[in-house]
Amino acid sequence: MAAVDNNKKSGNTNTSSAGNTDKTNSGTPGNTSGADATAFQAQVQELTNVSLEATKRSVQLRTLTTNLQTIKKAADERVS
Numbered sequence: 001m002a003a004v005d006n007n008k009k010s011g012n013t014n015t016s017s018a019g020n021t022d023k024t025n026s027g028t029p030g031n032t033s034g035a036d037a038t039a040f041q042a043q044v045q046e047l048t049n050v051s052l053e054a055t056k057r058s059v060q061l062r063t064l065t066t067n068l069q070t071i072k073k074a075a076d077e078r079v080s
Helices: 002-079
Strands: none
Touching: none
16 A cells, blocks of 8 residues: 555645646746737737738739730730
């Protein structure tokens, strides 16, 4: 029975340690959530700006490609 009691004690010790670790980890993000949220919002804003620039360039490239294809088709029709 002594071995059974030791297993129960080690189980309780591990549970207590895990509980303390979880409380420590949950407390840390609570203290820095304002700074983390601000950094996250800055990253989202930067990503939005980069995305808008990429979209503008994509539209310009598609417009240019369409215009060049139109000119090429017109030139091919003249040659034919």
